[in-house]
Amino acid sequence: MKQRLLHIGLWAFVATVLALAFLAYLQPAFMLDLANRIYLCL
Numbered sequence: 001m002k003q004r005l006l007h008i009g010l011w012a013f014v015a016t017v018l019a020l021a022f023l024a025y026l027q028p029a030f031m032l033d034l035a036n037r038i039y040l041c042l
Contacts, residue, residue, distance in 0.1 A: 024030055 024034075
């Protein structure tokens, strides 16, 4: 039972991260700002 809940929680976390990444791509200005910040840290 505990392992099943952990498995469901992990899938829910992965789905949430993927949904947030998809929503971020709908805002090009945000993605450009994020890319610039990452580039300037290198």
